[in-house]
Amino acid sequence: MSRTFLGLPRRLSRPDDDAPPAAAGAGEPPESPFGPVPHPQTPLRWGDAFPVAARQTLQNAQLRRNLGHATQVIRAKRAAVVGEVPDWEALRDAGSALKERVMAELPELLQQLEENVTARGGVVHWARDAAEANRIVTEIARAKGADEVVKVKSMATQEIGLNEHLAAEGIAAVETDLAELIVQLADDMPSHILVPAIHRNRTEIRDIFLARMGDAPPDLSDVPRELAMAARAHLRRKFLSAKVAVSGANFGVASTGTLAVVESEGNGRMCLTLPETLVTVMGIEKLVPDFEDLEVFLQLLPRSSTGERMNPYTSLWTGVTPGDGPSEFHLVLLDNGRTDVLADEVGRAALHCIRCSACLNVCPVYERVGGHAYGSVYPGPIGAILTPQLTASTGGVSGHDDVNAALPYASTLCGACYDVCPVKIDIPSILVDLRAREVDADRSRGGVDPWAAAMKAASWLMSDGGRFGRAGRAATLAHGLGGRDGVISAAPPPVSAWTRSRDLPAPPRQTFRQWWAKEHESPADAGGER
Amino acid sequence: MSDARTEVLSRVRAALGRPGSGTTPAGTVGAAPRDVVVPRGYRAAGEHAAGSPEVLEQLVDRLVDYRAHVQQVAETDLPAAVAGLVRELSAGRVAVVVPHGIDRGWLAGLGDEVEVREDSPGSPLPATELDTVDAVLTAARVACSETGTIVLDGEPDQGRRAISLVPDVHLCVVRADQVVQTVPEAVRLLAAHPGRPLTWVSGPSATSDIELDRVEGVHGPRTLHVLLVG
Numbered sequence: 001m002s003r004t005f006l007g008l009p010r011r012l013s014r015p016d017d018d019a020p021p022a023a024a025g026a027g028e029p030p031e032s033p034f035g036p037v038p039h040p041q042t043p044l045r046w047g048d049a050f051p052v053a054a055r056q057t058l059q060n061a062q063l064r065r066n067l068g069h070a071t072q073v074i075r076a077k078r079a080a081v082v083g084e085v086p087d088w089e090a091l092r093d094a095g096s097a098l099k100e101r102v103m104a105e106l107p108e109l110l111q112q113l114e115e116n117v118t119a120r121g122g123v124v125h126w127a128r129d130a131a132e133a134n135r136i137v138t139e140i141a142r143a144k145g146a147d148e149v150v151k152v153k154s155m156a157t158q159e160i161g162l163n164e165h166l167a168a169e170g171i172a173a174v175e176t177d178l179a180e181l182i183v184q185l186a187d188d189m190p191s192h193i194l195v196p197a198i199h200r201n202r203t204e205i206r207d208i209f210l211a212r213m214g215d216a217p218p219d220l221s222d223v224p225r226e227l228a229m230a231a232r233a234h235l236r237r238k239f240l241s242a243k244v245a246v247s248g249a250n251f252g253v254a255s256t257g258t259l260a261v262v263e264s265e266g267n268g269r270m271c272l273t274l275p276e277t278l279v280t281v282m283g284i285e286k287l288v289p290d291f292e293d294l295e296v297f298l299q300l301l302p303r304s305s306t307g308e309r310m311n312p313y314t315s316l317w318t319g320v321t322p323g324d325g326p327s328e329f330h331l332v333l334l335d336n337g338r339t340d341v342l343a344d345e346v347g348r349a350a351l352h353c354i355r356c357s358a359c360l361n362v363c364p365v366y367e368r369v370g371g372h373a374y375g376s377v378y379p380g381p382i383g384a385i386l387t388p389q390l391t392a393s394t395g396g397v398s399g400h401d402d403v404n405a406a407l408p409y410a411s412t413l414c415g416a417c418y419d420v421c422p423v424k425i426d427i428p429s430i431l432v433d434l435r436a437r438e439v440d441a442d443r444s445r446g447g448v449d450p451w452a453a454a455m456k457a458a459s460w461l462m463s464d465g466g467r468f469g470r471a472g473r474a475a476t477l478a479h480g481l482g483g484r485d486g487v488i489s490a491a492p493p494p495v496s497a498w499t500r501s502r503d504l505p506a507p508p509r510q511t512f513r514q515w516w517a518k519e520h521e522s523p524a525d526a527g528g529e530r
Numbered sequence: 531m532s533d534a535r536t537e538v539l540s541r542v543r544a545a546l547g548r549p550g551s552g553t554t555p556a557g558t559v560g561a562a563p564r565d566v567v568v569p570r571g572y573r574a575a576g577e578h579a580a581g582s583p584e585v586l587e588q589l590v591d592r593l594v595d596y597r598a599h600v601q602q603v604a605e606t607d608l609p610a611a612v613a614g615l616v617r618e619l620s621a622g623r624v625a626v627v628v629p630h631g632i633d634r635g636w637l638a639g640l641g642d643e644v645e646v647r648e649d650s651p652g653s654p655l656p657a658t659e660l661d662t663v664d665a666v667l668t669a670a671r672v673a674c675s676e677t678g679t680i681v682l683d684g685e686p687d688q689g690r691r692a693i694s695l696v697p698d699v700h701l702c703v704v705r706a707d708q709v710v711q712t713v714p715e716a717v718r719l720l721a722a723h724p725g726r727p728l729t730w731v732s733g734p735s736a737t738s739d740i741e742l743d744r745v746e747g748v749h750g751p752r753t754l755h756v757l758l759v760g
Binding site: 177178 | 731
């Protein structure tokens with residue numbers, strides 16, 4: 001059990017906190033291959049608060065086995081390929097400073113990017129929020145007469161719920177990344193930034209393909225190669241006929257207008273190259289100042305994310321190239337809460353994130369609870385600092401009533417995420433800062449604050465030796481409450497606020513003062529020299 | 531209500547504590563940005579020269595690790611090597627697509643059973659036709675040995691992006707003097723023409739989406755043959 005003495009949110013659970021885990025969820029048992037997470041209206045805020053959701057996902061032994069295996073594999077791969085780079089720390093320093101520079105110069109760089117994309121025949125759109133971005137993409141697809149668009153895996157379009165919006169408008173969005181396809185066919189939600197179907201094992205994936213793909217071979221086995229070939233056959237026809245593609249972008253180079261997509265399967269290249277029209281949705285923080293800066297990030301990203309020296313394919317394009325690739329290119333620059341994050345001098349470092357997911361793979365909390373417990377398309381340590389801030393304007397960090405305010409507590413503050421972050425985001429410090437703000441927000445609500453009252457009482461006790469001694473002796477009376485392991489797991493109120501989420505070590509039989517007094521009252525009886 | 535562009539930009543300025551939306555006499559908007567110095571202590575180049583034996587050996591090692599096939603051939607043996615690989619594709623007739631600027635000498639060893647189809651931005655082959663050819667043959671712009679990466683930049687000897695993507699087999703000719711050791715060396719070379727459409731290829735297409743188990747060959751070419759010349 002965690003012993004993190006940084007304050008515990010008092011009421012992060014929903015009223016059904018103590019209900020048995022099976023009663024929650026989408027009504028399907030956790031073993032079912034299909035949709036344990038219903039599609040949310042808000043991709044940045046779904047389901048129960050983390051403490052409740054985590055308790056539920058922890059019941060799923062299959063999920064924990066799948067995640068335990070996958071994260072172990074990826075951690076070892078990453079460590080090996082990072083270890084062979086002699087200047088890794090210098091690259092991290094450069095990457096961190098470059099992103100800091102991007103934030104400082106964001107207004108200028110955004111306008112520079114816009115100018116360069118436009119000069120090369122692209123069209124730049126600006127979107128204040130998810131609804132505006134969705135509307136822009138829908139209008140472009142509709143103008144092209146497309147009832148189907150092919151998609152490259154993209155966190156930005158996940159975040160705005162683009163697929164659901166397009167579906168409501170009668171346009172089918174086909175995910176072409178293998179893991180995204182698995183998630184989409186299963187009517188599931190992603191649980192990892194890079195490998196969204198990491199919570200599924202090969203047998204579950206085979207079952208999903210057989211049930212939902214439509215053209216999967218009936219004798220499909222669960223060998224990963226066969227599963228990948230089934231996806232290839234399923235998607236090839238769509239690639240060859242698609243008129244409109246939608247992508248995200250890993251980087252946008254301000255000084256040239258060049259955009260980059262980093263991928264593995266070739267589905268990205270298919271989408272970026274074959275359709276006549278390409279729409280790219282990019283968060284405004286994804287910029288790098290100059291083309292040469294790619295030399296830093298194209299070293300940091302692949303080794304941190306898939307644990308490869310380089311990912312199989314990286315595409316870079318600048319506006320429209322006559323005779324090669326799409327003849328029409330649209331870039332949608334997305335705010336959707338990013339400027340709220342930027343306004344926070346501590347929290348803005350969360351915008352440095354290049355979505356490698358290394359922090360997820362090393363996080364002891366993520367490894368056990370999985371991505372769905374975070375209730376956001378951004379799970380894990382980075383999600384725990386990014387999600388509350390992105391949703392700040394609707395209460396994300398204000399505490400008490402918002403489920404996202406619980407996310408900064410979804411960490412042991414072990415610091416592993418900071419160690420692996422390729423752009424050195426100090427996630428633990430931001431977590432602590434967000435926790436403090438959540439507590440402060442609650443305090444400013446007025447009324448009796450039990451936490452402040454307890455601190456005041458402790459201060460009164462500890463400021464007087466006599467009082468402290470008497471209080472210590474009184475506390476030894478609680479020794480009997482501890483179980484065989486010397487731990488109190490369930491205490492009566494008000495201490496129950498603590499023991500509901502954490503164990504409390506039982507007080508010893510005697511205080512140190514009592515022991516000292518006893519040892520020193522008669523030195524002759526103390527048993528000689530020590 | 532102001533338009534989205536104006537509003538997003540003014541939100542960004544406000545967030546940075548640099549409010550103001552007018553243009554100052556200096557041409558900047560609002561307050562000047564804070565100056566951030568970027569430390570460039572990382573290696574700008576490797577210890578081995580481009581095309582040196584060490585660099586070539588490393589490139590081969592990395593490519594093989596990605597399950598690409600590599601042949602090191604002398605310039606004079608290249609046509610025979612190309613012909614040999616094409617013969618392996620199929621026992622009967624074979625269709626190979628080439629970009630219009632390909633070195634014709636590379637095709638000199640091909641037999642009558644090989645149909646060479648030329649593609650150019652001016653007369654592009656449709657994607658559905660590219661889907662039926664057996665292989666594509668291209669040159670490359672630069673290769674990076676540390677990462678096992680080959681970069682195509684769409685020039686006439688490399689062709690449109692689609693031709694090196696849709697066919698199932700990619701035969702790629704890389705000259706030894708095009709091989710540099712580090713990523714920064716490759717990026718700085720490419721920075722001379724940043725507007726060209728670039729495709730960085732590191733082995734055949736692959737996925738690790740199922741239990742992080744790597745499977746080579748998904749949507750892009752499932753087989754990559756690299757002919758390292760010189």
